[in-house]
Amino acid sequence: RWRDYVSRLAWERLGIGRGKSGHLIPRLEDALAKFSRRDSAEVVQPVRTTVALQKHRGFLGMMPCYMENDGVLCTKLVCFYNREEGSTLPPVQATVVLLDPEYGNVKAVMEGEVITCMRTAAVSAISAKLLMRPGTEVLAILGSGQQARSHYTVFTEIFSFKEVRVWSRTREGAERFCRSVAGPVIVCGSAEEAVRGADAIVTVTGSTEPVLCGHWVKPGAHVAAVGACRPDWRELDDALMKEAVVYADSREGATAESGDVILSGVEVFAELGDVLNGTKAAHREKTTVFKSLGMGVEDAVSAKLVFDKWNAYTTSQL
Numbered sequence: 001r002w003r004d005y006v007s008r009l010a011w012e013r014l015g016i017g018r019g020k021s022g023h024l025i026p027r028l029e030d031a032l033a034k035f036s037r038r039d040s041a042e043v044v045q046p047v048r049t050t051v052a053l054q055k056h057r058g059f060l061g062m063m064p065c066y067m068e069n070d071g072v073l074c075t076k077l078v079c080f081y082n083r084e085e086g087s088t089l090p091p092v093q094a095t096v097v098l099l100d101p102e103y104g105n106v107k108a109v110m111e112g113e114v115i116t117c118m119r120t121a122a123v124s125a126i127s128a129k130l131l132m133r134p135g136t137e138v139l140a141i142l143g144s145g146q147q148a149r150s151h152y153t154v155f156t157e158i159f160s161f162k163e164v165r166v167w168s169r170t171r172e173g174a175e176r177f178c179r180s181v182a183g184p185v186i187v188c189g190s191a192e193e194a195v196r197g198a199d200a201i202v203t204v205t206g207s208t209e210p211v212l213c214g215h216w217v218k219p220g221a222h223v224a225a226v227g228a229c230r231p232d233w234r235e236l237d238d239a240l241m242k243e244a245v246v247y248a249d250s251r252e253g254a255t256a257e258s259g260d261v262i263l264s265g266v267e268v269f270a271e272l273g274d275v276l277n278g279t280k281a282a283h284r285e286k287t288t289v290f291k292s293l294g295m296g297v298e299d300a301v302s303a304k305l306v307f308d309k310w311n312a313y314t315t316s317q318l
């Protein structure tokens, strides 16, 4: 529990993740841009190695990253599961290890679930900043777990939606979600009802089959697709993948790990970092999909931020 306490204290009391005033989004924008320049002095980050935990319907992902110019060496160990409905076991457990790149010693071991939730939501928000049409009013969230909550928090801090809708497999799940967030949400009885007419859609489910169909999606909407991080798992159907301009965090990651990309046979048009670097266009006028897989560099800059804030906080208390 102390790890959890330290991590939440850092995030909440130090204002790390707080939308407009927080430091997280600018750090992640900088990291995504550096990653897409493929300069090994800026970022070295292989595609995540995964080990199947077949007996437990899960995977261990190992996510190292080295940022030479910034002096950051980090790795995350993340276990994620395709749990049975009703399971009370955690869906994702993560630990982030920050090392000294010169000596190789461990500087900090951090609870990684809050980092994973907040950095993933912040990167989805960056995709929406870049790709969502201006004047968007309706956000739909499919899924009601911990990523749904972090996405609700970050998206409602950064954007001004008139309406936020949620759909979950069970009504209880959606109602629990409503009680856990600080703001209004409309519970929808089906995924279709939630997304019809929505300007922005976030898919944060543990599904391995499509939950979002292209013909429900308003032309020009932006979709941040966060689940389905295995080559045979889906959240989006072929119609949507073929209709949309597809962006990813990492082209190699999407090509190796995303069932939505691999099984639909579509090309990734650009990485978010390419758009941030100005080397690829942001097609706001079209339907866009951001396929998020999660990257070690996102964990590395988030962990460095937590570490620096925590050091400054504890020093100020002496």
Ligand SMILES: NC(=O)C1=CN([C@@H]2O[C@H](COP(=O)(O)OP(=O)(O)OC[C@H]3O[C@@H](n4cnc5c(N)ncnc54)[C@H](O)[C@@H]3O)[C@@H](O)[C@H]2O)C=CC1
Pocket: 080, 081, 091, 092, 116, 120, 143, 144, 145, 146, 147, 148, 168, 169, 170, 173, 204, 205, 206, 207, 208, 209, 211, 225, 226, 227, 228, 229, 292, 293, 294, 295
């Ligand atoms: N792209 C990224 O960087 C990251 C992606 N993820 C992925 O995001 C997804 C959500 O993660 P969490 O919120 O932590 O999990 P969670 O277990 O807290 O929430 C999952 C939600 O999906 C729903 N769900 C599960 N199976 C479903 C199905 N067959 N159809 C419809 N809904 C279904 C559950 O009812 C729940 O509302 C997972 O797939 C996870 O692996 C997680 C962390 C980072």
Ligand SMILES: O=C([O-])C1=[NH+]CCC1
Pocket: 061, 078, 080, 092, 094, 116, 229, 293, 294, 295
């Ligand atoms: O980036 C990440 O931490 C994860 N992506 C899929 C499950 C966990």
